[in-house]
Amino acid sequence: MSHDESRGSAGGYAGSVSRRGVLGGAAVVAAGAMTGAPAAAASGTPPGAGSGVVPPLWREFTRNPFTHPQLPFVGRAGCRGGSARQTRPRVVADVRDFGAVADGTTDCAPAINRALAAAGRAGGGTVALPPGTLRIDGIVRVAHSGVVLRGAGSHRTVLRATRHLTDLVGPYGSRYGGDKSSWSWAGGLIWLAPEARWNSLTEAIGAKQWPFEGWTGNRRDEWRTLATVSPARRGSWTVRVSDTSRLRPGDLVLLRVADDADHTLLAHMAGDGPGTGSYSWDDKTKLTSYVPYEWPVRVTEVHGRRVTLERPLPLDLRPEWDPRLTTHAGALTGAGVEGLTLEAPEVPQQPHLLDLGYNGVVLQCAYDCRVDDVTVRNADNGFGLVAASACTLSRTRVAGRGSHHPYFCREGSHDNLIEDFTVEERTTPAPADTQLHGINVEGLSSYNVWSRGVMEMGTFDSHRGMPFANVRTEITVDNNGRHGGDASAGPLFGARFAHWNIRVTNGRAGLMRIDGLAPWSATVGINEVREFDQIDVPDFTGDLNARLELYGTTDAVRPRNLYEAQRGLGR
Secondary structure (H helix, E strand, O other): OOOOOOOOOOOOOOOOOOOOOEOOOOOOOOOOOOOOOOOOOOOOOOOOOOOOEOOHHHHHHHHOOOOOOOOOOOOOOOHHHHOOOOOOOOEEEEHHHHOOOOEEEEEOHHHHHHHHHHHHHOOOEEEEOOOEEEEEOOOEEEOOOOEEEEOOOOOOEEEEEOOOHHHHOOOOOOOOOOOOOHHHOOOOOEEEOOHHHHHHHHHHHHOOOOOOOOOOOOOOOOOOEEEEEOOEOOOOOEEEEOOOOOOOOOOEEEEEEOOOOOOHHHHHHOOOOOOOOOOOOOOOHHHHHOOOEEEEEEEEEEEOOEEEEOOOOOOOEOHHHOOEEEOOOOOEEOOEEEEEEEEOOOOOOOOOOOOOOOEEEEEEOEEOOEEEEEEEEOOOEEEEEEOOEOOEEEEEEEEOOOOOEEEEEEOOOEOOEEEEEEEOOOOOOOOOOOOOOEEEEOOOOEOOEEEEEEEOOOEEEEOOOOOEOOEEEEEEEOOOOOOOOOHHHOOOOOOOOEEEEEEEOOOEOOOOOOOOOOOOOEEEEEOOOEOOOOOOOOOOOOOOOOEEEOEOOOOOEOOOOHHHHHOOOOO
16 A cells, blocks of 8 residues: 555535536547447436436447446446345354354454354355354454355444454565555455465565565466467457467456556556656556556356456557466455454554554455445454455445544455445544545556445545546545555556545545546536645646536436446446
């Protein structure tokens, strides 16, 4: 995580918000034709539009959903392509049979982990937690695919943590140097990660060999080529490869795309706009460490030398970027956590970037996993996605004394869905020298969606590291947090960020209205806001080719929810 972040407290503004049906926006470059894309819905009117205004941008998008210049296609974000259907694996273990006692005093972490391991050996299934309070003095680890840890509901089952990650695993410094604690943006007291990957990470931390945390191992060298990929256009669902002998339908593979000496891949992620050529990429050493871009995806069909993917391509594929399909270090799939509250001690928040690791639920090297009906209270950092893709967090809540990152999404996390989420107002004042971010995204993370949220504090934390093609939609926010990110991590935004139907209750513009900051972006259906406190300037010079529509309105845009409307388009 970027981590020489700006310090200081956020301002507030309690002025009234007017409703103006003003249409604004910059010029749009006509989008190219789709390549290999399935047919989209023909009508420009969203299903169930009802009263309200359908902006021109939506009508354009429905004609060109997979390669639109400003709006990303995120209609397949989330577990199993965003499917609303949830399979309920049968209960194969009850933690009480392994020694857990919901009396609030017995350390139940060993018993819970024994039950989770037994479920893994059985090939998957649900591990049941009883109502009541279960003390945990260690990390709860969901380490096997198909295993779900399920409580009786977030209001009935409480896991009460007593120790932090610095104590349990050891001090965790930053691979970028300095005296920061990586527990400020990594790891969880409920940690979903494949067994082998978790072991390698914690062993490296113990040896003070600060690791890369993603899909290809601590040194990013645990992969081999399955096939090279021919040039293709963003939005294509099918690619042509050199060899299909090692590819089968259902396989989870990595699409690996490297940068070249002129950083044309990074420029492409920023939209290939006029300012990308003059931008200084070479000195952004943290940003350049994030490439190659690694995108996990399932193969759905193999025919001849053509391979169809579960989701459309997130980027163009050009020969100079050496695109290829590769193996990865292992994935956790089909796992989850449901129906519980994780409660940390109500101790004061640590100074910025020195978190001890009272962290909540983290998914790492996870694909097609779920978290549902889970509350995290008094955490340093609430819910984390670290090199996690195609996961769904639903009905999650961050509460208590206040968090550094209520939600973080980093280290190349893609295609995730965070829906029906809540960040509650803190119960105690923020100590000096602490920071509050909000819903964080960074590190070339792409095509993630935050939908139907209530943020009583925080901000839309684009945390440098040039995340791109992410969507925030149908969210009410008291915009009183601050974004982070040090200079070596590069731009705040890449191309195709979309803020759609956003209500800002305190009128603060910072990172809400982004037409003056984010290249090839869309800000649609946001009430009037004004700049004050943390004010940013665009990273790129020249025309940003951004769109601003239905500015000055509250809940007037139709469709109300950009993600849900996209679910009806395409395949």
